[in-house]
Every structure is written in C-alpha cells, then in structure tokens.
Amino acid sequence: MKLYSTNTPGVTVDFKEAVFNSMPQDKGLYMPVGIPVLDRDFIENIEMYSLSEIAFKVADSILQGAIPKNELKAIIEDAINFPAPVIKLDDRTYVLELFHGPSLAFKDFGARFMSRVMSYFMTEGEKTLNVLVATSGDTGGAVALGFLGVPNTQVTILYPKGKVSAIQELQLTTNGQNIRAVEVNGTFDDCQALVKQAFTDKELNEKFRLTSANSINIARLIPQTFYYFNAYAQLKRAGKTEVVFSVPSGNFGNIGAGLLAWKMGLPVKQFIAATNVNDTVPAFFRSGLYEPKPSVATLSNAMDVGNPSNWVRIMNLFNNDLDELRKIVSTGSYTDIQTGEAVQTIFDEYDYVVCPHTAIAWAAINDYRKSSGDDNSTAVFLSTAHPCKFPDVYEGEMAGKITIPEQVKTLLGKPKQSVELGVDFAGFKEYLMGSEL
Numbered sequence: 001m002k003l004y005s006t007n008t009p010g011v012t013v014d015f016k017e018a019v020f021n022s023m024p025q026d027k028g029l030y031m032p033v034g035i036p037v038l039d040r041d042f043i044e045n046i047e048m049y050s051l052s053e054i055a056f057k058v059a060d061s062i063l064q065g066a067i068p069k070n071e072l073k074a075i076i077e078d079a080i081n082f083p084a085p086v087i088k089l090d091d092r093t094y095v096l097e098l099f100h101g102p103s104l105a106f107k108d109f110g111a112r113f114m115s116r117v118m119s120y121f122m123t124e125g126e127k128t129l130n131v132l133v134a135t136s137g138d139t140g141g142a143v144a145l146g147f148l149g150v151p152n153t154q155v156t157i158l159y160p161k162g163k164v165s166a167i168q169e170l171q172l173t174t175n176g177q178n179i180r181a182v183e184v185n186g187t188f189d190d191c192q193a194l195v196k197q198a199f200t201d202k203e204l205n206e207k208f209r210l211t212s213a214n215s216i217n218i219a220r221l222i223p224q225t226f227y228y229f230n231a232y233a234q235l236k237r238a239g240k241t242e243v244v245f246s247v248p249s250g251n252f253g254n255i256g257a258g259l260l261a262w263k264m265g266l267p268v269k270q271f272i273a274a275t276n277v278n279d280t281v282p283a284f285f286r287s288g289l290y291e292p293k294p295s296v297a298t299l300s301n302a303m304d305v306g307n308p309s310n311w312v313r314i315m316n317l318f319n320n321d322l323d324e325l326r327k328i329v330s331t332g333s334y335t336d337i338q339t340g341e342a343v344q345t346i347f348d349e350y351d352y353v354v355c356p357h358t359a360i361a362w363a364a365i366n367d368y369r370k371s372s373g374d375d376n377s378t379a380v381f382l383s384t385a386h387p388c389k390f391p392d393v394y395e396g397e398m399a400g401k402i403t404i405p406e407q408v409k410t411l412l413g414k415p416k417q418s419v420e421l422g423v424d425f426a427g428f429k430e431y432l433m434g435s436e437l
C-alpha cells in the first residue's frame with residue numbers, strides 16, 4: 001500500500017511509514033494512492049459474512065499486502081473481539097451500536113486495531129514509541145486501553161480541563177503504567193494543535209520517536225470502515241438495501257471512514273454529517289466558505305471541535321469539489337436544547353436511551369427526511385458511545401434504564417493522575433523534553 005500527503009501528492013510512503021509518521025512533515029494528511037473497489041460478488045453476498053470476515057476482506061484489499069494475510073487476520077480477530085449490532089427501532093429507522101468495546105465508544109475499533117498494527121511493525125531493541133493523543137473525551141480512553149501495558153510504548157493523552165465527562169476523565173487518568181494524562185487549560189482544538197506542532201518540532205523528533213493515535217493516523221481510519229460494511233450486511237439480511245447513514249461528527253474521522261467505505265464500493269444512498277453547534281462543516285456546506293472557529297462546550301462534549309482535522313481528507317476524496325460532496329453528504333447542526341429533546345423523544349418513542357452525540361445523529365435523520373422527501377430509505381444512525389458515560393444528561397426513569405458496565409464500576413473511586421498545562425507550545429515541549437520516556 002502506498003500513501004501520499006494531501007499537501008504533496010507526488011511523494012509517497014508505504015503503510016508502515018505512514019503509521020509511524022502519523023502526519024507528513026508538510027502538515028498534510030496521508031491518503032491511499034488508489035482506493036480499491038471491492039468485487040461485486042463480495043458486496044452482493046455480504047450478508048453471508050461475519051464481522052471479522054468482512055473486516056479482513058476490507059483491510060486486505062486496502063492494505064495490499066502491507067501486512068501478510070495470516071498476521072492481518074490475527075490482528076483483526078484480536079482487536080475487533082466485540083459486536084457492532086444494528087438494532088431496529090422502527091421499520092425504516094435503525095441504530096448501529098458501536099459502544100460494545102472496552103472503552104464503551106466507537107473509538108475502540110480504531111485504537112485497538114492501530115495498537116496491534118504498531119506492535120506488529122515494531123522490532124525488538126527499537127527506540128521507545130511515544131504516542132501522543134489529543135482527546136475531547138473518548139479517543140483518549142480507547143487509546144489508553146488499546147496501549148495499556150504494551151511494551152516499549154509510552155502514551156501521553158492531552159485533554160481539555162473541565163470539558164470531558166467524569167467517567168471519561170477516569171478512563172483517561174487512572175491507568176498508570178505506560179499511560180499518562182495532561183490536562184490542558186484550553187479546548188480540544190488547543191490540545192490537537194499542541195500534538196500537531198510536536199510532530200513538526202525538530203528537537204522533539206530528535207529526542208523521541210513520536211507518533212499519533214488520533215484519527216490523523218490512517219491506521220485509525222481503516223478499521224472504522226469495517227462497521228459500515230458490517231452494518232450494511234446486517235441490513236441486507238433484514239431485506240434493506242437502500243441505506244442512509246447519519247453520523248455524529250466532530251473531528252470527521254468517523255464519516256471520513258464511511259466515505260472511504262463508499263468509495264470502496266459500499267452502496268450508500270446518503271451520508272448525513274450531524275454536528276452540535278460547533279458547525280464549521282455545516283456552515284461550509286451553506287456558504288462555501290471553510291472557516292474554522294474556536295469550539296464551544298456542549299452536552300455532546302466529544303464533538304466540540306472547531307477545526308476538524310479530517311476535513312482535508314474528505315475534501316481530498318472529492319478532489320476539493322464541494323458540489324460533488326454535496327451529492328452524497330448532507331449536514332445538520334443541533335443545539336443542546338435540541339439534543340436534550342432528541343434524547344427524550346427517542347426514549348418516549350422507542351424506550352431506548354442514547355448518548356447526546358447519538359441523539360444528534362437521530363435528530364438529523366428527521367430533518368433529512370423532511371428536506372429531501374426521502375421517506376423510504378432505511379436510515380441508520382451511529383451510536384458512538386454508551387450513555388453511562390454521560391450520567392448528567394439523564395433523570396428519573398431514563399436514568400434508571402441505564403446499566404453501568406463492569407469496566408465503569410471498577411473505575412469509580414480510583415485516584416486521578418494528571419499534570420496541568422497551559423495552551424502554549426513551549427510549556428508542552430518543556431514537559432515532554434523533561435520527561436524520561
């Protein structure tokens with residue numbers, strides 16, 4: 001597999017280099033040279049395959065031999081060892097539950113696959129790998145669990161102080177071993193900017209072997225295509241083939257993976273990119289002007305992103321042609337009041353509890369149906385996190401319906417371990433340089 005930088009398409013690297021570099025030095029993002037289209041026979045019979053069979057077929061096609069088949073199969077079976085069921089709410093509305101992994105968020109697909117791919121490529125005696133990751137809530141917890149105890153690997157998680165839920169914070173800050181947390185007095189965008197700057201800092205790169213576990217890393221994105229194909233397989237078993245996916249979006253890695261799956265031949269009628277009031281992308285669809293702006297805090301905190309890092313990838317997939325993109329993607333943005341109402345309505349109508357991020361994706365389906373007149377397609381909204389991660393959102397009967405998984409119970413009462421820093425790069429650099437990693 002060869003990958004190019006969105007900023008310098010003429011220069012290519014192989015998959016291993018892209019994984020460890022995470023981001024090209026020219027500050028673009030890696031994209032595959034030539035996206036393979038899966039054979040028709042596979043797509044037409046996809047309902048006959050299991051999640052791990054589908055994941056293997058998709059990964060093998062895109063990686064084009066970068067990892068030998070047997071090793072790839074073992075990585076997938078070890079990483080994706082939890083289900084991603086599609087649940088019927090009514091005849092034309094389904095929810096794809098992506099929170100059955102260890103950190104209770106969809107990030108487990110990417111983080112677990114990526115940690116195993118990195119381990120596969122690492123050889124004995126190599127310099128310690130320093131994984132930097134910025135999180136607005138869920139990536140950090142998934143990456144922490146994905147890399148916990150992995151030899152020769154040190155993970156540093158940056159998160160915005162006071163802007164993640166209490167359970168998310170416990171997931172980030174209580175691991176110990178090779179995982180440490182930095183509380184940044186700023187927003188997620190500040191955390192992301194610090195991490196990105198570290199990758200282009202000469203001194204840091206001389207001292208450390210830095211890599212990113214954010215979705216700027218292509219190894220995070222590839223496994224997120226698996227569940228789109230697998231959702232389609234489940235729907236096909238139920239006799240549904242005209243599918244709309246509504247994706248709660250922040251950094252746009254999730255919908256980016258969906259669009260990659262579509263480019264690989266997954267039949268999708270429409271994608272809906274649903275955001276909270278951090279609406280840089282919906283505003284771009286309206287005005288044609290891409291204007292990143294500082295993020296504001298919302299109920300769906302993990303989507304509080306003002307400058308989505310995957311946007312450049314999505315534009316690149318569409319040759320920077322917004323009109324082409326508009327043919328397959330529509331957008332919607334929702335306030336906290338609308339989010340709360342959606343959580344309540346889903347509960348009242350379906351007796352089903354969703355997290356605030358997921359509620360936004362459901363709300364966007366209603367608006368899509370009204371504005372497009374498309375009443376017949378099967379709409380699937382992605383449920384990206386377990387509601388127990390956001391207990392402040394629910395009261396009364398709804399709160400009583402939420403079961404607390406064992407992995408959350410064991411976190412309660414554990415001491416938080418973190419270091420507090422400002423948003424200036426100099427301070428972050430000093431912290432990294434001063435640490436014996």
Ligand SMILES: Cc1ncc(COP(=O)(O)O)c(C=O)c1O
Nearest residue numbers: 138249250251252253254302384
């Ligand atoms: C629960 C949840 N939903 C949605 C999102 C947004 O996903 P993405 O950043 O891939 O757009 C995130 C964060 O990534 C999240 O943690």
Ligand SMILES: N[C@@H](CCOP(=O)(O)O)C(=O)O
Nearest residue numbers: 135136137138139214215302
């Ligand atoms: N919403 C994310 C933000 C980081 O996104 P990533 O997918 O680029 O790692 C989070 O939960 O941390």
